[in-house]
Amino acid sequence: MNALRPVRRTLLRDRAYEAIRDAIVAGEIEPGAVVRDAELAERLGLSRAPVREAFSRLVDEGLMESKPQSYTRVTPVVAGDVRDAAAVVGAMHELVTRIGVPRLFAADVEAMRAANERFATAVGAGDVDAALRADDELHDVLVRAAGNRAAAATIIRYTPLIRRLERRRFGEGTACRSTGLHERLIGACANGDTDGAVGVTAEIWRGLADMDATADEEAH
Missing domain, CATH: 1.20.120.530 (GntR ligand-binding domain-like)
Known part of the structure; x- marks a missing residue:
């Protein structure tokens, strides 16, 4: 039974974060583009919650910027x-x-x-x-x-x-x-x-x- 080890479970928020981050870096989501959690959640096949968590992390890391009740968008390359x-x-x-x-x-x-x-x-x-x-x-x-x-x-x-x-x-x-x-x-x-x-x-x-x-x- 030594071959049986716990399988790593990837959190949905991490999957959402990595997918959106990579799309931004690759230019698939362009600088200045407004992003919507519902739209990206549908494209990724996820619920809105992990996408929102990903947005928060990407804002913290400088790849996105957000104005409450207004927009979330990809930051320009500065x-x-x-x-x-x-x-x-x-x-x-x-x-x-x-x-x-x-x-x-x-x-x-x-x-x-x-x-x-x-x-x-x-x-x-x-x-x-x-x-x-x-x-x-x-x-x-x-x-x-x-x-x-x-x-x-x-x-x-x-x-x-x-x-x-x-x-x-x-x-x-x-x-x-x-x-x-x-x-x-x-x-x-x-x-x-x-x-x-x-x-x-x-x-x-x-x-x-x-x-x-x-x-x-x-x-x-």
């Missing part, structure tokens, strides 16, 4: 918000890199290399979804190795704000540059060079924090 999020997420990645590098095994480094190969292939094919997924997988190796739950939670919370702009700017040269930075990061990790890995991580996130989102700002 340069300052992206830079602030990138600075915070970058600091957390530097932290997990410093903690995680000494804890890496050879298999972890190989997992990072494989993720970077998938990233490069996706960039070459213009597949933004696969590229961002591979990018997450690469950096998640260090997040898991560090084992710092507070840092991991902060990364999860604020990365979607950055991803919205990354998707829009995909293919403008930043993604291709990231492949090389990933290679340098992996090399430092393979050599156990913690300071070098932290330095490359800082360089990666400085580039994201400096992204100019002016053309993407929208007023509603």
Whole structure:
């Protein structure tokens, strides 16, 4: 009976949150779009309660804004918000890199290399979804190795704000540059060079924090 273990039950509010968050990040629900709980609940096949809970969480995380008795809508992509999020997420990645590098095994480094190969292939094919997924997988190796739950939670919370702009700017040269930075990061990790890995991580996130989102700002 050892094979029988408790099955993880995903809360409906979490399913609603993840689906709506991903649609916002992907641009399927555009900045400035007014969202209605009844409409999204029907589309998701859920009741309105978990969708409302998802809305509340997304407002708290900055992907939505709400005016009581008036509207709930997707926030615009604002340069300052992206830079602030990138600075915070970058600091957390530097932290997990410093903690995680000494804890890496050879298999972890190989997992990072494989993720970077998938990233490069996706960039070459213009597949933004696969590229961002591979990018997450690469950096998640260090997040898991560090084992710092507070840092991991902060990364999860604020990365979607950055991803919205990354998707829009995909293919403008930043993604291709990231492949090389990933290679340098992996090399430092393979050599156990913690300071070098932290330095490359800082360089990666400085580039994201400096992204100019002016053309993407929208007023509603």
